[in-house]
Amino acid sequence: MISLALSVSSAQAADLRNTVRAWRSAHERTIVTEFVTLLSLPNVATNIADVDRNALYIEDQLRARGLETRLLRAAPGTPAAVFGARKVPGARRTVIFYAHYDGQPVGQKGWISSPFQPSMRSALPEAKPIDWQGGASPLDPDWRLFARSAGDDKASIQAMLSALDALQAAHVEPTVNIKLLYEGEEEQGSPHFAALVARNLDLLHGDLLIMGDGPMHQSGKQMVNFGNRGIASFTLTVYGATRPLHDGHYGSWAPSPAVMMAHLIAGLRDEDGHILIPHFYDDVAPVSPADQAALAAMPPVEDDLKRALGLGRTVGPARLANGYLEPTLNVRAIHVGDDEGPSAANALATQADASLDFRLAPGETPAHTRELLETYLAQQGWLIVREDPDLKIRLSHPRIVKVIWDEGGSIATKTALDLPASRAVVASIGRTVGYQPITLPIVGASSGMADIVNQLHIPMAGVSIANYDDNQHAQNENLRLGNLWDGIEVYAGLLADLSW
Amino acid sequence: MISLALSVSSAQAADLRNTVRAWRSAHERTIVTEFVTLLSLPNVATNIADVDRNALYIEDQLRARGLETRLLRAAPGTPAAVFGARKVPGARRTVIFYAHYDGQPVGQKGWISSPFQPSMRSALPEAKPIDWQGGASPLDPDWRLFARSAGDDKASIQAMLSALDALQAAHVEPTVNIKLLYEGEEEQGSPHFAALVARNLDLLHGDLLIMGDGPMHQSGKQMVNFGNRGIASFTLTVYGATRPLHDGHYGSWAPSPAVMMAHLIAGLRDEDGHILIPHFYDDVAPVSPADQAALAAMPPVEDDLKRALGLGRTVGPARLANGYLEPTLNVRAIHVGDDEGPSAANALATQADASLDFRLAPGETPAHTRELLETYLAQQGWLIVREDPDLKIRLSHPRIVKVIWDEGGSIATKTALDLPASRAVVASIGRTVGYQPITLPIVGASSGMADIVNQLHIPMAGVSIANYDDNQHAQNENLRLGNLWDGIEVYAGLLADLSW
CATH class of the missing domain: 3.40.630.10 (Zn peptidases)
Structure with a gap:
């Protein structure tokens, strides 16, 4: 030393x-x-x-x-x-x-x-x-x-x-x-x-x-x-019809915002926590030998945590802290329709909303993260808007997503x-x-x-x-x-x- | 005649x-x-x-x-x-x-x-x-x-x-x-x-x-x-940790109920409205020539409807009524987390809830529909439960879904x-x-x-x-x-x- x-x-x-x-x-x-x-x-x-x-x-x-x-x-x-x-x-x-x-x-x-x-x-x-x-x-x-x-x-x-x-x-x-x-x-x-x-x-x-x-x-x-880690958080809104529709009469024909949002999210992150957006890991700084040694020396808390939290499995790296030098996509909230119980209206909702964040690894920036997400969404056929679309925009675009980035993103x-x-x-x-x-x-x-x-x-x-x-x-x-x-x-x- | x-x-x-x-x-x-x-x-x-x-x-x-x-x-x-x-x-x-x-x-x-x-x-x-x-x-x-x-x-x-x-x-x-x-x-x-x-x-x-x-x-x-059409409606609940977790600290390691639900739903229905559950269409009665003729003679309402509803595209059959002799899976509601705005807690929710229904075509039964869905879920690795799982069940099963079928299902x-x-x-x-x-x-x-x-x-x-x-x-x-x-x-x- x-x-x-x-x-x-x-x-x-x-x-x-x-x-x-x-x-x-x-x-x-x-x-x-x-x-x-x-x-x-x-x-x-x-x-x-x-x-x-x-x-x-x-x-x-x-x-x-x-x-x-x-x-x-x-x-x-x-x-x-x-x-x-x-x-x-x-x-x-x-x-x-x-x-x-x-x-x-x-x-x-x-x-x-x-x-x-x-x-x-x-x-x-x-x-x-x-x-x-x-x-x-x-x-x-x-x-x-x-x-x-x-x-x-x-x-x-x-x-x-x-x-x-x-x-x-x-x-x-x-x-x-x-x-x-x-x-x-x-x-x-x-x-x-x-x-x-x-x-x-x-x-x-x-x-x-x-x-x-x-x-x-x-x-x-x-x-x-x-x-x-850094952060870039945002909300997504996808759109169906301008009014709720009876799902028996219209469900086989009108797009379902709930299903659109499910596919959108499933396309962003796999079931093991890996982010699916192309090039998302390109900017991530390599993990240094010193970091690797420190992570290896972290006291094992995972088994106790799993028991305390009632988890039958985990995603990503087996060791908790090993995921911290990688980015994570988190889905904080999804909201579609009025209610989730049997009393939920048998209707297609007009929109689906989700709140998400990227936790950014060293090397990544909120600006490039935004660019990567939006490029991916555009490649998937989404028109990206910043406010609720008017009728003309709705009629001329098959898939519309409102992407609003929260203020205060930061690098790691x-x-x-x-x-x-x-x-x-x-x-x-x-x-x-x-x-x-x-x-x-x-x-x-x-x-x-x-x-x-x-x-x-x-x-x-x-x-x-x-x-x-x-x-x-x-x-x-x-x-x-x-x-x-x-x-x-x-x-x-x-x-x-x-x-x- | x-x-x-x-x-x-x-x-x-x-x-x-x-x-x-x-x-x-x-x-x-x-x-x-x-x-x-x-x-x-x-x-x-x-x-x-x-x-x-x-x-x-x-x-x-x-x-x-x-x-x-x-x-x-x-x-x-x-x-x-x-x-x-x-x-x-x-x-x-x-x-x-x-x-x-x-x-x-x-x-x-x-x-x-x-x-x-x-x-x-x-x-x-x-x-x-x-x-x-x-x-x-x-x-x-x-x-x-x-x-x-x-x-x-x-x-x-x-x-x-x-x-x-x-x-x-x-x-x-x-x-x-x-x-x-x-x-x-x-x-x-x-x-x-x-x-x-x-x-x-x-x-x-x-x-x-x-x-x-x-x-x-x-x-x-x-x-x-x-x-x-008939109907079989139900709610799904998937589980994460027993308490909300800070998504920065735990998001790379603890399973996300929001993401689990997104993948689950995306696996049930594709973006064009087709149900992906194996054998789901096997029971559907064939469309008779008389039905085909009647559907072909239905007055075209689709263009007017698209304009009135602000739809830039539709899913499934181009003609509205043509989808009625097929089953539809509708997602009525999804609810994960407290709020969908920027103020949504930066947390992994403890569970994700969704309300869904199948509209059943002639030939299908609620009982067989339930069986097909649950067989598929089990094949995907889900443990199906009828009430919220206790700690022991949570710890011993990686993927748990509560499936509650509403009363009153009916055939077409x-x-x-x-x-x-x-x-x-x-x-x-x-x-x-x-x-x-x-x-x-x-x-x-x-x-x-x-x-x-x-x-x-x-x-x-x-x-x-x-x-x-x-x-x-x-x-x-x-x-x-x-x-x-x-x-x-x-x-x-x-x-x-x-x-x-």
Whole structure:
């Protein structure tokens, strides 16, 4: 490993981890009290006043820990990103840590306690309220703190704040220059964040981006990912007669939108998940030996998953993550006719609608994907339209499909696993936790961050600390305390151990 | 034609028609007044007291015209069928005329006048209220009487009553023994009617059944049909994981119910409407030369229909009615996922549902259809279940489909066009109207009457008199007066001209 000479030894890393752990053990109630304060700030991104209160609070916290701070906005009236920076004398590398402080809407129902009144509760499934503030005994790491954003994504911010505290208390200097970028509208789809980044590219210069978001691997092991697939989603509508027709009188003669849609979809993807559009795999980047090795080393979860999900078979590659470096065509929804039961009208519907997405592998682009699909449809005899056809168009074309591409398609993000920075992240986390972390070449899902990551042109590693069952985006979101403890150690390690 | 010697001459038929027409011209207001009385009786079949009032009124009307009458019921508390019979000295044949006096539910909205307060109105589209009761001038045949059941199906009953009156006034004896069977629960799906017929098979003995129901051909020409296709309808459900899965994380690995359903349906029917299930056409009765000739003589409606319906192409046979002697597979509805728009959850749905029907050609049976479909599905690797599978079944079978057959499947009814009775009906109507009626070998739709027709084992001819645009089953049902006038002549002709 190129950076071996520069990296701290495993023994030193263990010392650091033990130092951080000791500090945490002595300050558990202080850490949780701080986290409760952060979680008590309502943070639904559509309420600018609320998100600004979060931004100012976080900015204060960073300033108190010696960082230079700024609030960045794409334009007045848009949510602020909190930026904090600390230059470390002698450090050669600059690492940008991303997280977001806004949260999903909370809805009205189903919360066992108010989403912005954090509630400590015992381990699942009991989840009984715990009076944790008194006493000096250790807090049970299986207790969970229930609140909106406890897992997604204020946990990453609190872990960083506590990691900075732990290092300061131990007089340990970071090995890298630190830049923190905490977004305020991620759960709204980051409508202004790309512009915000574009306006601040100089400020956001660095050597590595660490994305701290999302839940951990189901095994509970630390995992580092190096990208996300891209996406191009769209809707299809095919047309029959302009009014519903009795299927006894007309079914043998009038085209059936339901059958047309079935054939159209069956022509796009085979039963094993392979996309049938010509040239669809031409752009896909080859899988590197490093990616192949990482995929081969992924812990086997497939048998457990099949049992948990009631699946008698799977499609595509036998290993779940092996499909992530290929594109996937997903059919999210099909809707034809009024009802699917025996009471469904015995009619030919006037149209069939479907909602689909392509998950794009590295190398593919939404633009070329669109071109390939539409070329294929045209070759199959479809006239492609962008709005419902009028009578003249209907009468002059035998097969008409409306194709509407959703806004916000993105290419994949992908950092090579064998870059020095990539290896350094995995090695540092490995030293902290004492085992080889899982290395995922790419996440199967897409990320709203693709546009930002691809603007910065630096390696990216995704490091998650929240428990996988944190109910993110749903009611009763929660963070397991042990995950916060581990997250503090991982972040402290990245700050004070990472080097390449 | 075998029966030529027995049939009245065209000249005699024209005399009869003119006699009936003269009587009608002299009694238009009386006829309409009677019809208004009949239509004023609420007749939604779920209200037994209401339908009984209809039955008693109609029974009185028949008795007043010299018929022997009975009310037939399958069991106490079920709607009565009104039976009336008249033996004619010297008549060799007995003809059973079927109609129904119950009507569709009326709903609450959209009626321009109350459904059980019949309202005379001017020709469409104005439909202005007409004060028709005063004066002696002829009523405009394009006026329409608005009321529930005006077209479907009290028009057939009033036409028969007036035809009997016209013959009596002219001292013309019917040429056939008459049996009338007027049902009271057709619009409810005739739940007790098959049992009612089975209990009265001796009473319902006859040589020909004339079904007087439904609207006329769009051309306004008289049409005689000789059967209905059968039906076997069903729902299909295919299964994915037991909970919705993020399609980015799982789409390349977990089976997609949407794609499974698309392939399943695409495997059942090709894009030109041909059913792909092996042996599906083996049972289909060959098309007789008489049927072929009748189909070839059908007035061309296809170009107009394509324009009216906005169709740029059709499937199957180019001529609409040519598909009726073949089976059709219709997909009534498909439902997968929550929504079809851009907001559709980016998830793999847990299941896909579809509602389908087979319209069966003569020779096919619902039982064999079920067997053919299920054999095909099993050959394709599907495990067929009748209820949602439990976890154990899901885990042990790769492809599971729930197949639920709707109750009430039926075989086709089909009377040969070249039977003497069939020829006699067409010839008689032709003599009355002065042109060759349209002869439809079979109606594309199915009929709830199949079970009854097939019990009686006699030839069946369908004769409709209502205008095709009578809004049957909907608000503002109406009968065009000219259609009632023509219907009286047609029925009088069938009573006093029909012979074979």
